[in-house]
Amino acid sequence: MSRVVVRPAVSDSAPLACPTRWVRRLVPVAWAGFVLVASVIEPGGGAPSPPVLGFPADKVLHGLTYATLAAALAVGFATVEPERLPGNELRERPLVRVALLAVVVATAYGLAIEGVQFPIPYRTFDLLDAAANAVGAAVGAAGWVSGALVRRQLGRCGAWPPG
Numbered sequence: 001m002s003r004v005v006v007r008p009a010v011s012d013s014a015p016l017a018c019p020t021r022w023v024r025r026l027v028p029v030a031w032a033g034f035v036l037v038a039s040v041i042e043p044g045g046g047a048p049s050p051p052v053l054g055f056p057a058d059k060v061l062h063g064l065t066y067a068t069l070a071a072a073l074a075v076g077f078a079t080v081e082p083e084r085l086p087g088n089e090l091r092e093r094p095l096v097r098v099a100l101l102a103v104v105v106a107t108a109y110g111l112a113i114e115g116v117q118f119p120i121p122y123r124t125f126d127l128l129d130a131a132a133n134a135v136g137a138a139v140g141a142a143g144w145v146s147g148a149l150v151r152r153q154l155g156r157c158g159a160w161p162p163g
Contacts, residue, residue: 028072062132067140106137
């Protein structure tokens with residue numbers, strides 16, 4: 001009589017493909033660079049975009065852009081690297097602290113971008129854009145916290161370290 005052994009498709013001991021330190025740092029920097037370039041180039045002509053869910057389309061775009069920036073920043077800020085801790089242990093920073101830091105940095109970056117746009121003739125400084133950036137950053141950081149909590153429960157990479 002033969003014995004059937006059922007094994008999971010992915011071993012519990014198999015390492016998950018976690019982003020490397022450089023990827024976690026490079027993605028927010030690259031996104032911030034894209035935001036800077038998109039914020040200073042001359043916009044194309046054409047009719048204004050229609051509202052999205054009752055909000056002006058440009059404010060929704062600002063919110064989505066800065067939600068992405070805040071989430072990327074949170075991923076980059078989430079881990080204290082092993083070489084900086086006694087015993088070379090990997091430790092996670094508190095989620096709320098990481099999220100708040102990401103919101104503050106993304107919002108400050110948005111204000112700085114608005115300041116850069118001020119002297120550009122075809123751009124305008126708009127406090128409503130800055131407010132949309134801040135709201136988007138808060139939404140992005142909250143989304144990152146939610147995802148980190150879910151990944152922690154599932155034991156997946158992302159809430160470094162899992163568990």
